[in-house]
Amino acid sequence: MLERTLVQAVRDALYEEMERDDRVCVLGQDVGLKGGVFKATEGLQQRFGAQRVMDMPLAESSIAAVAQGLALEGFVPVAEMQFADYSYPAFNQIVNEIAKVRYRSNGDFSCPLVIRAPTGGGVRGALYHSQSPEAFYCHVPGLKVVLPSTPADAKGLLKAAIRDPDPIIFLEPKKLYRAERQDLAQGEAALQPLGAAAVVRQGAHLTAVTYGYMRAVTMQAAARLSPDGIEVEIIDLRTLRPWDVETCVRSIEQTGRVAVVYEANRTGGFGAEIAAELAERCFASLDAPVSRIASPDVPAMPFSPSLEHAFMLNPDKVADGLRRLARY
Amino acid sequence: MPEAKPLTPERVLEAYRTVLRARALDDRRFVLNRAGKLAFIISPRGHEVAQVAAITALQPGRDRFCLYYRNFAAALACGFTPEELMLAAFARAADPSSGGRQTPGNFGSRRRGIVIGSSTVGPQIPKAAGIGLALKWKGEGALCYVSFGEGATSQGDFHEGLNFAALHRCPVIFFCENNHWAISVPQSLQVAGPGVAERAAAYGIPGTRVPGDDFFAVHATVAKAAERARSGGGPTLIEAEVLRLQSHSTDDDQRAYRDPVELAAEALKDPIPRLRDALLQRGWLSPEIDQTMRDDVNREVERATEVAEAAPEPEPGSLGHHVYADA
Ligand SMILES: Cc1ncc(C[n+]2csc(CCOP(=O)(O)OP(=O)(O)O)c2C)c(N)n1
Numbered sequence: 001m002l003e004r005t006l007v008q009a010v011r012d013a014l015y016e017e018m019e020r021d022d023r024v025c026v027l028g029q030d031v032g033l034k035g036g037v038f039k040a041t042e043g044l045q046q047r048f049g050a051q052r053v054m055d056m057p058l059a060e061s062s063i064a065a066v067a068q069g070l071a072l073e074g075f076v077p078v079a080e081m082q083f084a085d086y087s088y089p090a091f092n093q094i095v096n097e098i099a100k101v102r103y104r105s106n107g108d109f110s111c112p113l114v115i116r117a118p119t120g121g122g123v124r125g126a127l128y129h130s131q132s133p134e135a136f137y138c139h140v141p142g143l144k145v146v147l148p149s150t151p152a153d154a155k156g157l158l159k160a161a162i163r164d165p166d167p168i169i170f171l172e173p174k175k176l177y178r179a180e181r182q183d184l185a186q187g188e189a190a191l192q193p194l195g196a197a198a199v200v201r202q203g204a205h206l207t208a209v210t211y212g213y214m215r216a217v218t219m220q221a222a223a224r225l226s227p228d229g230i231e232v233e234i235i236d237l238r239t240l241r242p243w244d245v246e247t248c249v250r251s252i253e254q255t256g257r258v259a260v261v262y263e264a265n266r267t268g269g270f271g272a273e274i275a276a277e278l279a280e281r282c283f284a285s286l287d288a289p290v291s292r293i294a295s296p297d298v299p300a301m302p303f304s305p306s307l308e309h310a311f312m313l314n315p316d317k318v319a320d321g322l323r324r325l326a327r328y
Numbered sequence: 329m330p331e332a333k334p335l336t337p338e339r340v341l342e343a344y345r346t347v348l349r350a351r352a353l354d355d356r357r358f359v360l361n362r363a364g365k366l367a368f369i370i371s372p373r374g375h376e377v378a379q380v381a382a383i384t385a386l387q388p389g390r391d392r393f394c395l396y397y398r399n400f401a402a403a404l405a406c407g408f409t410p411e412e413l414m415l416a417a418f419a420r421a422a423d424p425s426s427g428g429r430q431t432p433g434n435f436g437s438r439r440r441g442i443v444i445g446s447s448t449v450g451p452q453i454p455k456a457a458g459i460g461l462a463l464k465w466k467g468e469g470a471l472c473y474v475s476f477g478e479g480a481t482s483q484g485d486f487h488e489g490l491n492f493a494a495l496h497r498c499p500v501i502f503f504c505e506n507n508h509w510a511i512s513v514p515q516s517l518q519v520a521g522p523g524v525a526e527r528a529a530a531y532g533i534p535g536t537r538v539p540g541d542d543f544f545a546v547h548a549t550v551a552k553a554a555e556r557a558r559s560g561g562g563p564t565l566i567e568a569e570v571l572r573l574q575s576h577s578t579d580d581d582q583r584a585y586r587d588p589v590e591l592a593a594e595a596l597k598d599p600i601p602r603l604r605d606a607l608l609q610r611g612w613l614s615p616e617i618d619q620t621m622r623d624d625v626n627r628e629v630e631r632a633t634e635v636a637e638a639a640p641e642p643e644p645g646s647l648g649h650h651v652y653a654d655a
Contacts, residue, residue: 051465057495062454062488069458072443073392073466089484097451105436105444106427107650141651165653 004184007177009151010040010116013158014078016187018048021076024162027054028063028080028116037082038118038177060086064093064115068101071113076162081117084171085131085300090115098167099142114161118174119147120213120263122312125174126303132212132264132295137169138241138273145241146194147171149215151182153238156192164194173213197244199251203231206257206326208318209248209274211237214261220315221322230326240270248274249281256287259325261318266294288328293321335384335547337612343384343405343543344607345621350376350401351600352622352629353410357417360633361578366417369578370433374571375505376401377599378540379475382503382568385550386473392441392459394452394474397433398505402475407440410629414636421642428642450476450483453502457489460498460563471499471557478567479510481524490565494531497562501553504565505540507572512585528565540570541599543606571597 004012018024026041026048032055035042045053056063060081067077081087087094094115101111121130137145144166148154154172161168184190200215201222210218215236222232233251237243252258258278262271275290282290293313301311333339354373360366372379375398383393383405395402400413412424419428425436425444436444443459445452456474463470480486481504493500504524508515521527528535534556538549546568553564571594575582583591607613648655 057488057491059454059484059488059491061451061485062457062492065451065454065485065489066458066461066492069455069460069472070462072455073459073462075462075465092448093451093454093485096448097446097455100446101444102650102653104426104430104434104446105438105650106423106425106429108424108436108438109444110653144652 002184003181004151004155005178005181006148006151006154006172007038007040009155009184010158010172011042011044012184013155013162013190014041014044015047016190017159017162018044018052023074024076024078025052025054025070026078026080027056027067029056029058029082031055031080036080038174040116040172041080060090061093064090064098067113067115068093068098068111071111072109076112078114078116078162081115083129084117084119084133085128087115087117087133091136094137094143094169095140099140102166103142110165111167112165114158114168114170116158116170116172118177119171120173120175121301121308122175122213124303124305124308127300130300132262134171134240135264135268135270135273138270142167143241144168144194144239145171146239147173147212148238149173149176149212149236151180152184152190153192155184156190157194157238159191160194171212175213176216179216192238195239195242195244197235197237197247199233199247200236201232201234203233203255205231205255206259206322207233207235207248207251207255208259208261208322209235209237209278210261211240212263214263214313217313217315217318218261221318224315224319225322225326230323232322243274245277245281248278252278252282253285256285257325257328258282258286259291259293259322261293261313261321263295263313265297266292267297269294288325291321291325293318337610339384340543340607341612343380344603344613345625346380346404347376347401347600347603348621348625349404349410349628350380352625353400353413356629356633360417365637368431370397370576371574372398372400374507374573374599375540377543377603378505378546378568378570380405381543381546382473382475382550385547386471386554388440390441390470392443392463392470392472394443394456394459394472395435395445396452396476396480397431397445397447398477399435399475400433403435403442406442408435408437410632411635414632415639418636418639419641420636420639422639427646450480450485452476453480453483453485453489454492456500457493457498460493460500461496463499464496469558471501471554473501473503475503475505477510478504478506478508478515478524479513479518481527482518490527490531490533490563493563494533497560499557500563501550501557502563502565503550504567505570506567507570509572509576509582511576511580512582524567525565533563533565535565535567537567537569540568541597541602543603571599573598
């Protein structure tokens, strides 16, 4: 067992999978000697060489396209987008090409690859280093979207993503990269299945469905409600597409109330989809409208600390939202 | 390194037959379109000789091909049959490229090394660079051929693809079919600078312009690029100048934006008679053999049409198949 942060867990997953399967390769900007701007690929080039750990030109569309070309030829590329915000120049390659290869070819071609990107805010990154683009990618059939919130999940889910036959967008909450350390299992024991949510706090009065950095914020918010006799059950989705509807439904059937807590802009965020699905599935069990606790509809947090604070959800804001729901 | 197959008279005649097949298919598709049986056609008319000459210099079965939507003749040269292309035209379940999911012209066949195409302009260019990288890693001497129009060279993906392939000396042949029009936009409003071939210099790779109606010139240019790619020399950019003898597609009418005098002049420069004359001159073809080939090809296309028209459509229940590996 090794105490590892989330970013170290990502690196361990890459290391182990590259050791296990020599078709696995890593490509992206600064992933080589520097080991990535967040150090997620640190030491990999020294261990596996400049071919399997390749510094790419500063051109996201070609990063996605080259990864796709490698995947079509039987390699297993893990491409890094330096920030999720910068995956947009590669958007066409991801949603029109990679996501649809299998469907367009009636199953003749497949494109198993992983695109990793640090996501979300709260690190003074401002507009272009703080966005939460998961809704864009979750909208696209053919892609799977994973967004872990703990070192163990990051490691286990990334290993599973690398072994998965479909293309995967793997979003890593950068705010959590160094937030906590966990003892991590190694090898096969570390694997986590895609598409399975985790009930990370039990509670009888309301259900909070969340993912990524918001898991930690919602946990703190729940702790504030506890003294008032409001017990919040918290579900960390861990995978957004496919997401684990059943675990959420089971919980809501017990609690009768649900809030979706997500860091992205409120309108059209993936939380809106979760809310709609749960409203449809759980209507008969609900004692209150499904509510969304999300970030405001401005283009991600500005640089100034006061504006960043105004944008970000925090335990106070989430506790307020949950309390309102409990009292409805 | 296996040698490229020499250009024997037999191979040239086979290529000529492929050119005739492409034209006969095209003629037939337009008839079917006017009869309301085919919805949408993109014609290779004017590009056929360049396409077949290029593929004839390569090794289908060994090399990879990222074709674009105007590559009907190239697809035939890569091994697609007229029947298969008709199945795609009718969007039948047995269309080998996509089972009737994509518009005809998005060719794909894994066993033939033809990488499934898409309707977007340009994304196949950096993809081909990635495939080239993989082929280089595999070290089997295979190369990746990617084709596109001159309009596609305005896309960022063109520049990203050339840059990457040049940086890593990927075995890629970038083949631009320059018909001087991107729908209604002429080259002069699309491509800054003298043309496409010159752009290669910026990436430190060879760039060649070649008349696309000259079978032998195109073949020699592609063969040279192939030799360079297979021996580790890296990519080449080729610009074949061709004519667009039809409108962009059946949704377009080029008479609305092109000079009628120019159109009439171009119609007289159809590359197929030129190839036929070259073969007659060399004594590789006689008018009788030419006629026999045309009759054969027409019968083939007729049969392909009958089979394709009678073939079943995709099952509605298959709509959700192949979104993910397990469905
Ligand atoms: C990214 C993108 N934008 C627009 C279109 C619509 N479109 C299809 S073909 C075409 C013109 C392409 O011209 P060119 O690359 O010169 O090839 P040609 O059709 O002349 O062979 C356009 C604009 C598209 N398919 N993809």
